[in-house]
Amino acid sequence: MRLKNVPGARETIDASAFTIPEPEVWKGRWQEVFGRQAPLHIEIGMGKGQFLTALAAEHPDINYIGIEKFSSVLVRAVQKQNELELPNLRLIRMDADSITDVFASGEVDRIYLNFSDPWPKERHAKRRLTSVEFLRRYENILAKDGHVEFKTDNQPLFEFSLEAAEEAGWKLLAVTRDLHHDTALNKGNIMTEYEERFSAQGNPICKMILCQA
Numbered sequence: 001m002r003l004k005n006v007p008g009a010r011e012t013i014d015a016s017a018f019t020i021p022e023p024e025v026w027k028g029r030w031q032e033v034f035g036r037q038a039p040l041h042i043e044i045g046m047g048k049g050q051f052l053t054a055l056a057a058e059h060p061d062i063n064y065i066g067i068e069k070f071s072s073v074l075v076r077a078v079q080k081q082n083e084l085e086l087p088n089l090r091l092i093r094m095d096a097d098s099i100t101d102v103f104a105s106g107e108v109d110r111i112y113l114n115f116s117d118p119w120p121k122e123r124h125a126k127r128r129l130t131s132v133e134f135l136r137r138y139e140n141i142l143a144k145d146g147h148v149e150f151k152t153d154n155q156p157l158f159e160f161s162l163e164a165a166e167e168a169g170w171k172l173l174a175v176t177r178d179l180h181h182d183t184a185l186n187k188g189n190i191m192t193e194y195e196e197r198f199s200a201q202g203n204p205i206c207k208m209i210l211c212q213a
């Protein structure tokens, strides 16, 4: 499989070869990677990329970066990216723990978090992508008017996230506990792989949109 338009990318992809090796090199310079100035939206924990590839196809005017920890799933997103030939999408394999090493202050305009792992044990709470610790990291990279959009079917994680947002001093712009029946918030909604799976099981989908106060 060939990779296109990606600085430093290798020609062949396997489970250990990814579109942007050493992403830290591009901190503060992501517009150079895309070769144009445009808003930058990222998804953390993109899995196989169903959501972000559809979004990138729908909005060619936005630069997108997908971040995923595991190569075994990211490789599927790379395949989709290549099939759809999306010049406005780049993918990074990394743990979001080090997100502030990769993006400069104010460089990101929007962060999507979709069906993030719930880490149900209390001792793992800091690993939840909506914990106060992660919100502090997002504060470092988000533009002044940037925001975070979070969807999940996991009610305890949703309530935890609302509390974390309040503790971290974030402002809630929108909230629903039944997205698919919320006409306003569901407008233009793109289903993620997990969203399709869980809503088919009858689980209501929760969504919140947060910005810095």
Ligand SMILES: C[S@@+](CC[C@H](N)C(=O)[O-])C[C@H]1O[C@@H](n2cnc3c(N)ncnc32)[C@H](O)[C@@H]1O
Pocket (backbone or CB within 6 Å): 044, 045, 046, 047, 048, 067, 068, 069, 070, 073, 094, 095, 096, 097, 113, 114, 115, 116, 117, 192, 193, 194, 195
């Ligand atoms: C439950 S899946 C959801 C996938 C996709 N967002 C969806 O909605 O279909 C969560 C994904 O987030 C990734 N992930 C979890 N923690 C992460 C982290 N700290 N950094 C990067 N990716 C992470 C996992 O590897 C997994 O692929």
